[in-house]
Amino acid sequence: MRAALPLVLLLLTTLSGLSAAQEPPELAAPSASAIVGAPSGPSLVGDRLDAATKEVALLLRCPVCQGAAVWDSPATMAVNMKRQARDLLAEGFSQDQVLRYFTSSYGEFVLLAPPKDGIALIVWTLPVVFLIGGAGVIWRLFARAPASTAT
Numbered sequence: 001m002r003a004a005l006p007l008v009l010l011l012l013t014t015l016s017g018l019s020a021a022q023e024p025p026e027l028a029a030p031s032a033s034a035i036v037g038a039p040s041g042p043s044l045v046g047d048r049l050d051a052a053t054k055e056v057a058l059l060l061r062c063p064v065c066q067g068a069a070v071w072d073s074p075a076t077m078a079v080n081m082k083r084q085a086r087d088l089l090a091e092g093f094s095q096d097q098v099l100r101y102f103t104s105s106y107g108e109f110v111l112l113a114p115p116k117d118g119i120a121l122i123v124w125t126l127p128v129v130f131l132i133g134g135a136g137v138i139w140r141l142f143a144r145a146p147a148s149t150a151t
Contacts, residue, residue, distance in 0.1 A: 032088055036100045039092030053086040056098050060085070061112045069112055 033039070044052055057071035064075040070082055081102070088098045102110050 032091075032093060032097070032101050035104050036093065036097040039094075040097060041092050041094040043092040044089050049086065049090055052089045052095065053082065056085045056089065056095055057082050059095075059099060059112055060102055061110050063106060063110065 054071055058069045060070040060081060062068045062070050062073035062075055062078040062081075064077050065073045068078075070078045070085075073079075085098050085102075088101065089095075093101070099111065108114050
């Protein structure tokens with residue numbers, strides 16, 4: 001029995017080491033400063049903080065509702081995003097930094113009005129080009145049409 005005691009202790013020690021190794025390490029989310037840099041604006045409080053939070057939340061799309069702004073959405077994720085935006089603004093991050101922070105997490109999809117550059121620029125300008133081109137075609141058709149004479 002005495003000879004088995006060290007063997008049992010060794011077995012228990014090994015098993016406790018294995019269970020600790022199987023637990024995933026806690027991953028801390030990177031801080032906003034690591035993503036968008038140091039806060040570039042003043043810390044906001046009170047009514048200014050409320051207004052800035054609403055302004056940012058109206059620019060962000062709710063990932064759950066997909067058609068609604070974060071400000072208008074009652075979804076839990078939207079409520080969390082509003083709170084996170086408020087916290088960032090209170091720390092002194094600018095509106096641009098807060099939007100870049102959310103874009104880094106969710107992609108450009110999270111912006112209700114995506115930036116007008118790259119492929120998005122084509123998407124924004126193509127309807128205007130077609131509208132002007134269509135108006136030009138219609139104008140030419142009417143300009144060439146023979147004038148009707150009334151007798």
